[in-house]
Amino acid sequence: MEQTDTTLAEAITLKPIGIIRNDLAAPQLVADGDGLKLNDEPGTALKKFHEASDARSKIVIQEEMADLLEGIEDFSHIVVLYWGHEVSDTGRSLKKVHPVGRTDYPLKGIFSTCSPARPNPLLMTVVRLLGRDGTTLTVSGLDAIDRSPVLDLKPYVGEQFPQNDTFVPEWMDAIMNEYKESDEMKENVNENAGDLFCSGVLESARIEKLRINPRAEFGEALRKKDIATCLVKTAEIHGHYCPGSALGVMASMYGLHLLGPDCMNSDGVMENLLAIVEINACFADGVQAVSGCTLGNNSLIYRDLGKLAVTFAVRGKEEGVRIRARPEFKKYVGDAVPEFYPLMEKVIMNRAGTPEEEKSFREKGQEAAFALMKLPFEKIFVAETVVPDIPDYAPIAASAVCPQCGEIVMATKIDRDTGMCFMCSRKYREVEGRGIVEKA
Ligand SMILES: [Zn+2]
Ligand SMILES: [Zn+2]
Incomplete structure (x- = not known):
């Protein structure tokens, strides 16, 4: 029996799925025959540890595993399992070590420590996922050295780990406290340092995410059909909430989903996507915001027709999809918010609204936008497959x-x-x- 068990164990083969790339050239803890040694004085080592864990790393996954990453960007944190490729045979044969290489901590069995030197140097860190670009993930908090082979990735689900009634020995508490103290120091330093002036209008984690992929939030909201998020983000550029921009938001979400999942890659929207918008009113801003096709990046085409319609097309793909609003949408708006159209007539068409009526018009516009959002796409739009007439790329003119x-x-x-x-x-x-x- 024992023989068979040994044979099975020896048969385990793991193939790396990718590699870690960062600026951390050498490990902090090195193992030799006597145990673990810190490369620096404890204070310096802690400081370096935090600099390293605060720094960004890239996890470069093999191209052929691209499909396995689908959806990972919807998690804030992931668990990275990697291999301590520089742990020597001597390190792998250690039985007991002083935790973090410090002789002021008691000698403990390898399995009761987080030592990288262990029979199988299988290492694990929970990291913040900052973004994904194809098969490359950018993360922070990964204390692995450059070129460490990656064995597996999993989403971090806090609830899967026990939160209550857990305890650790005193020596581990002492180590964690040291790390926590310098974590606090690190946070203070971060607020004052950095190469950007950031007043804190957007929290830093959000800025980090948007620095890597400016369309990350729209991309995520699109995938999840989260109309409310798109509407709020659209209003940032549009300036107010109204049924028109809500229709543009919903038409874009509907159209892009019909066009297929590949027009919504991890960057939010496909590069060769074009939007042909048929009206230069509120509707057009919903289209620009959600699709990312704008006047400035030359992927918005304005067709001067005065219709609540938009066509989405992808260069190189023959068929596109045209979404147009059904005339009945006005009835839904009128039913949901009866004050809206009379106010619109007075304030916008006749330009005869009092300041109170203008204020009320904005409020009713917001109510109408959020009411429209609750209706199914099919009820307010007609979608049709079209062969769009699309112009060439914008010429780069001298x-x-x-x-x-x-x-x-x-x-x-x-x-x-x-x-x-x-x-x-x-x-x-x-x-x-x-x-x-x-x-x-
Ligand atoms: Zn508007
Ligand atoms: Zn001139």
Whole structure:
């Protein structure tokens, strides 16, 4: 029997799934025949430990395992299992060590310590997941050295770990207290240091996440069909809540889900995605915010039709999806918030609202937006598959200087007849509230 058990144990083979990349070249704790040795004085070692655990690491997972990462970015923390590849055979044969290499702590059996030197140097750290870019995860709090092989990743679920009635021996308490104290110090330092001026308007963890992927929050909200989050984030640029922007938000969420999951990758939205919007009203801001297709990144096309409709298309893909609002949506808004349309007529159309009515119009607009949100997509929209007519990529135009005004201008925006910019040539078009207007 014993023979079989041994044979089974010897048959275990683990293949690394990826590698850790960071600036930590050497381990803090090294094992030799006498036990664990700290590379530095205890104080310096603690400081270095915190610098390292605060620093970012990349976990580069093998390309062919991309599918295995699906959904991991929805967790704040993950458990990383990796291999202590620099632990020597001597280290692996140790039986007892002084915890963290400190002789002022009692000698303890390897299995009752967190020593990296152990028969199987299988190491585990819970880290904060800052972002995912394809098969590369960026994390903080990983105390592994550069090039450590990664064996497994799991989501960190706090509830899976006992919270109550747990106890540890006194010596472990003492170690943890030392680490906690310097954690507090570290937090204070972090607030004052850093290369960014950050007044704390956004909490630092959120800034970290958005620095890595500015579309992270929209991406997550899109995947989870979280309309409320998209509506609130849209209002940041739109300036108010209204049924129009809510329709733009919902049309985009509906359209992008119909277009397929690959148009919503970890970066939020696919690079080659285009939105053709048919109205320059509140609706258009919902589309820009949720889809990430904007006037500035040239993936928003404005078709001057005055319709509550948007088409989503992906370059290289023949079929796109057009979403248009059903005329009945107004009835739903009117039923949910009867004051909305009469106020709109007075305040917006006739420009005759009192300050109180204007305030009330904003409040009712918000109520209407959140009421609309509760309706199923199919009830307020019609979705149709279309073969969209999409323009080429925006040309990268050389710049020129207008001989008349001396201003820098895209070379394609110099009038051939006059040789001057469109403004000096008194010949240009602009998008106004009423649509595209020729100016001459
Ligand atoms: Zn609006
Ligand atoms: Zn000019």
